[in-house]
Every structure is written in structure tokens, then in C-alpha cells.
Amino acid sequence: METVENITRQLLRPFRVPRIKMQLTQPPKMFIFGAIMVTLFIIFSGIVYDMIINPPSMGTERMSDGSVYASLFIILGSLGIVLIDISTKKNVKIGPYFFYPGVALFGGCYFIVYSFIKIKLPHYLNQG
Numbered sequence: 001m002e003t004v005e006n007i008t009r010q011l012l013r014p015f016r017v018p019r020i021k022m023q024l025t026q027p028p029k030m031f032i033f034g035a036i037m038v039t040l041f042i043i044f045s046g047i048v049y050d051m052i053i054n055p056p057s058m059g060t061e062r063m064s065d066g067s068v069y070a071s072l073f074i075i076l077g078s079l080g081i082v083l084i085d086i087s088t089k090k091n092v093k094i095g096p097y098f099f100y101p102g103v104a105l106f107g108g109c110y111f112i113v114y115s116f117i118k119i120k121l122p123h124y125l126n127q128g
Contacts, residue, residue: 033082037075037078037079040074040075040078041071041072041075044070044071044074044075045068045070045071045072046071069116070113070116073109073112073113073116074109074113076105076109077105077106077109077110077113079102079105080101080102080103080104080105080106080107080109081102081106082102083098083099083101083102083105084098084099084102084103084106086098086102087099087102
């Protein structure tokens with residue numbers, strides 16, 4: 001491995017790297033967060049799966065919002081976790097105003113998604 005490194009050093013010795021000061025601008029954090037949440041919503045709702053694997057047949061009618069509700073509640077539950085995280089910061093004076101809605105979103109969405117699972121899979125996690 002050292003021989004390859006020495007060979008590349010010898011080959012690149014005549015070239016000099018210019019000193020360039022470039023200022024890279026970064027997008028806002030909330031823009032990145034929003035892009036990730038939209039991407040997760042699209043993936044969780046199964047749009048990508050439906051487009052690639054399961055195109056609709058001729059003459060069939062599909063329910064257009066079949067799995068969107070479950071993915072919406074998954075995204076709202078993750079928003080609840082984000083609100084709980086924001087409320088734990090030391091410099092936030094209005095922590096309870098973020099904490100209680102975060103717990104309500106996360107808890108409510110958990111039970112709603114659990115009820116969706118019970119409707120779709122009636123014998124899931126039953127004893128016996």
C-alpha cells in the first residue's frame with residue numbers, strides 16, 4: 001500500500017494545489033428537517049412502493065388515501081418527539097408549552113397507529 005502512495009506522490013509532485021477560500025452556504029436546519037419529514041411521509045405512506053412494484057391494473061379503482069392516514073400519524077408522532085426534545089433544552093423558558101403537546105401528540109398517535117395495526121391484522125399479538 002505504501003508503494004502505491006509513493007508512486008502517486010511522485011506523479012503528482014509537479015502539480016501545486018491552489019489556495020482557494022470558498023464560503024460554503026448551508027441551508028437552514030428547519031429546511032433540512034422539513035425535507036426529511038416529507039421524504040419519510042412519502043416512504044411511510046407507500047407511494048414509492050406503489051409506483052415501483054404495484055401499478056394499478058386496467059379497470060380497477062384504488063382507494064387513493066389508503067395508507068396515508070397511518071403515515072400521517074407516524075409523522076405526527078415523530079413531531080411529538082421533536083417537541084419533547086425541544087422542551088428539554090436548558091435555555092427554553094417555555095418548556096412545558098412544548099412538552100405537554102409533544103406528549104399528547106406522541107401518545108395519541110401511538111394508540112391510533114396501534115389501532116390501525118389491530119384493524120389490519122386482527123390476530124396480531126393475541127395469546128393462544
